[in-house]
Amino acid sequence: MQERILNSLIHGYLSFFDILRSYDINLAVVNHLSSNILGMVYKTKRQTYVIVLNGNINYETQCKVFLHELYHIENHMPTMGYCIGLDMQHTPLELEAENA
Template structure:
């Protein structure tokens, strides 16, 4: 999986359009939560109105937030559109989680 394969990440990395405008164009609402356990780095879900909500843990360092952001963007762009819903508790060994982790690890070198 490459940045070129993901229009959303390509738009974010290009920096010709602001972060807020890119996220709005993809119907993604991003939030930083400070009331999450350290065991939860972030998560994403689709609302009834079709908006994606991406929540990041504000209690972890910036690098962890960036990796989590890319991980969740992978779910939003590849996994969630294919699935009716995904319950992500204790799924760290599932194929979609491993693929999202690999993508995040690979792409954080561009930051």
């Protein structure tokens, strides 16, 4: 399923905003993130999610990172109070989201 969504995003059949509207998620594309941070997700005080993407990476990578962060929203965020960390690429949560 994620592969079909990824292909639809890359080829322009689907946009980030189509997905964001259906989940009520906000998106921020930021150009001043460190090059080792591709993206992140957080929950605001108003209980809405924000996916942050690094604006300095190519569109295909942004699509992959977007789906990765969406996986966290669907599968990890509802059961976790919070998760803080910028160097988490080798944790079980990250590996699970990466291999989904």
